[in-house]
Amino acid sequence: GENVGLHLPTLSVQEGDNSIINCAYSNSASDYFIWYKQESGKGPQFIIDIRSNMDKRQGQRVTVLLNKTVKHLSLQIAATQPGDSAVYFCAENSGYSTLTFGKGTMLLVSP
Amino acid sequence: ETGVTQTPRHLVMGMTNKKSLKCEQHLGHNAMYWYKQSAKKPLELMFVYSLEERVENNSVPSRFSPECPNSSHLFLHLHTLQPEDSALYLCASRAGGETDTQYFGPGTRLTVL
Numbered sequence: 001g002e003n004v005g006l007h008l009p010t011l012s013v014q015e016g017d018n019s020i021i022n023c024a025y026s027n028s029a030s031d032y033f034i035w036y037k038q039e040s041g042k043g044p045q046f047i048i049d050i051r052s053n054m055d056k057r058q059g060q061r062v063t064v065l066l067n068k069t070v071k072h073l074s075l076q077i078a079a080t081q082p083g084d085s086a087v088y089f090c091a092e093n094s095g096y097s098t099l100t101f102g103k104g105t106m107l108l109v110s111p
Numbered sequence: 112e113t114g115v116t117q118t119p120r121h122l123v124m125g126m127t128n129k130k131s132l133k134c135e136q137h138l139g140h141n142a143m144y145w146y147k148q149s150a151k152k153p154l155e156l157m158f159v160y161s162l163e164e165r166v167e168n169n170s171v172p173s174r175f176s177p178e179c180p181n182s183s184h185l186f187l188h189l190h191t192l193q194p195e196d197s198a199l200y201l202c203a204s205r206a207g208g209e210t211d212t213q214y215f216g217p218g219t220r221l222t223v224l
Contacts, residue, residue: 032211043201043215044154045113089154093211097142097161101154 012108019080021105023073023090030092034099035064035075039086047075047088077107085109114138115216117202123222124192132187132219134202142205143185144213145177149198160185161207192223 013019025033031052036044050057050064050073057064063076073090087104094100114137124130136143145157159167160179174196176188185202199220203213 034212036215041217043113043115043117043203043217046212046214049212097159097205097211098156098167099211099213103153 009103010106010108012110013080015080015082015109015111017080019075019077019084019107019109021075021077021088021090021107023075023102025071025073025090025092027092027094027100028068028071030094032093033064033066033073034091035062035073036089036091036101037084037086038089038104044089080107080109082109082111113214113216115202115204115214117200117216117219119219120217121220121222123224124189125224126192126194128189128192130189132189132200132202132221134185134187134216136183136185136202136204136214136216138204138206138214140204140214141182141207143179143182144203144205145185145187146201146203147198148201148218154201157187189221192221194223197221197223 034049035047037047038044048059048062048064050066055066061078065074085108087106089101089104091099091101116135118133142161144159147155147157156169157171158177163179174191178186199218201218202216205213
């Protein structure tokens with residue numbers, strides 16, 4: 001069936017490095033994608049989103065890239081900080097008002 | 112803070128208890144959601160309410176009963192749960208219309224003994 005998945009379950013980086021978290025999706029009809037950050041003991045927090053009519057969108061220290069040809073989504077975090085340590089989820093719209101979520105990638109940032 | 116609050120934050124209950132989870136959104140949104148988050152599994156959609164009407168029930172057992180009395184409040188009534196129902200229960204809201212972005216509350220950590 002259609003699903004959203006993540007290539008790497010855990011990503012470890014050094015403080016100051018750039019981080020890239022990847023996501024594959026299989027529903028070619030999806031036209032909206034979103035990244036969430038979830039810290040321990042908290043709910044998912046919106047980071048950035050992108051619609052399928054774009055291939056890149058930038059926020060503060062974060063960039064989302066969308067490659068519709070290979071159905072791939074990535075989240076780039078510049079100058080990663082210890083406070084960025086969390087689980088990151090991608091999600092795609094999957095029907096009436098609903099999102100389908102990936103399993104998540106744990107980002108560990110070492111000082 | 113996202114503007115979505117949930118109470119209680121932690122709940123321990125026996126299998127014969129009846130309890131309720133509460134969600135309140137202060138964003139003026141008109142769609143609300145319940146999700147279940149279990150370890151090592153993707154977020155599972157349980158219920159969707161739009162303008163106080165349930166628009167989706169994602170094959171959830173009847174021991175979970177949602178209630179949406181108005182567009183700002185959402186409840187999840189729990190009755191005769193099983194230990195495998197232990198999880199983080201998340202509420203989310205969405206503005207409605209063409210907007211897809213959902214904003215989450217902090218969740219209720221439920222443990223069923």
